[in-house]
Amino acid sequence: MRVRRFGAVIGAATALAMALTACGSDTESTQATTVVQKAKDSKKLVVGIKYDQPALGLKKPDGTFEGFDVDVAKYIAKELGVPESGITFKETVSANRESFLGGGQVDLVVATYSITDARKKQVTFAGPYYVAAQDTMVLADNDDIKTAQDLKGKRLCKAAGSNSFRRVTEGPPDGKLAISGVKLVDASSYSECVAKLKAGALDAVSTDDLILAGFANTQKGQFKVINNPISEEKYGVGIKKGDTETCEAVNKALTKMYQDGTAKTLLEKHFAGTGLQLKTTVPQFEGCA
Numbered sequence: 001m002r003v004r005r006f007g008a009v010i011g012a013a014t015a016l017a018m019a020l021t022a023c024g025s026d027t028e029s030t031q032a033t034t035v036v037q038k039a040k041d042s043k044k045l046v047v048g049i050k051y052d053q054p055a056l057g058l059k060k061p062d063g064t065f066e067g068f069d070v071d072v073a074k075y076i077a078k079e080l081g082v083p084e085s086g087i088t089f090k091e092t093v094s095a096n097r098e099s100f101l102g103g104g105q106v107d108l109v110v111a112t113y114s115i116t117d118a119r120k121k122q123v124t125f126a127g128p129y130y131v132a133a134q135d136t137m138v139l140a141d142n143d144d145i146k147t148a149q150d151l152k153g154k155r156l157c158k159a160a161g162s163n164s165f166r167r168v169t170e171g172p173p174d175g176k177l178a179i180s181g182v183k184l185v186d187a188s189s190y191s192e193c194v195a196k197l198k199a200g201a202l203d204a205v206s207t208d209d210l211i212l213a214g215f216a217n218t219q220k221g222q223f224k225v226i227n228n229p230i231s232e233e234k235y236g237v238g239i240k241k242g243d244t245e246t247c248e249a250v251n252k253a254l255t256k257m258y259q260d261g262t263a264k265t266l267l268e269k270h271f272a273g274t275g276l277q278l279k280t281t282v283p284q285f286e287g288c289a
């Protein structure tokens with residue numbers, strides 16, 4: 001009788017210990033503190049991309065996604081242990097990237113996202129995975145904007161949440177030329193900027209050369225990029241502020257992406273024939289701290 005009761009106590013204790021262990025591991029997988037841990041545990045990632053930028057992040061009519069940023073996101077995901085089927089792409093526009101990362105709506109942002117001083121206060125950036133340059137696009141028959149300085153007095157697109165207009169109208173650190181008298185015309189995105197340029201509602205769109213090349217290439221003969229680069233746009237992978245473990249893992253993936261030739265292949269896949277001088281060596285990383 002006594003033996004049996006002792007056995008029952010041990011049995012109960014074991015069961016309790018097992019339950020606690022199970023509970024512990026459960027908690028870990030549902031409350032992963034870093035994105036890299038979440039990726040490892042769940043084999044899933046939510047990645048913020050643009051939906052409206054040809055050659056970079058584009059949602060096609062059949063619901064699939066294509067572009068350099070999309071492929072970079074897939075490469076990073078794979079290196080973090082997440083197959084393509086485990087990626088959920090979510091639209092991020094320039095204006096919601098910081099809030100989507102901060103609020104956990106997305107795990108990573110791969111969306112022509114320049115690393116800037118102001119953004120570094122809110123976001124941890126891996127990379128850069130590419131260094132673009134800001135250039136200016138006008139209508140093909142425009143003859144009076146030949147350099148960025150010619151934007152004085154002109155109507156320039158201001159895409160909400162984007163840093164590009166600042167490079168023209170403000171000074172460093174996040175601006176560059178500090179040209180006065182530019183008339184900024186609001187738009188919600190670069191696709192809207194390009195539509196307004198085409199419609200004659202503004203004179204120029206100034207932003208990353210990769211973005212301009214993507215639009216110019218899909219609407220051949222409509223536009224002209226003036227080829228007067230004014231800044232270096234370091235494309236970072238946006239990560240929730242403070243998640244350095246994920247930042248380091250992403251940097252490792254990006255290094256591999258350049259070393260195994262994937263970066264070159266992807267850049268050529270999306271930008272061959274645009275006339276852009278593609279940089280195929282691994283960019284200098286900013287560091288995760």
Ligand code: GLU
Pocket residue numbers: 094111112113114159161162163164207208211233
């Ligand atoms: N790379 C620039 C930026 O992050 C322009 C493109 C964009 O807004 O996505 O502000």
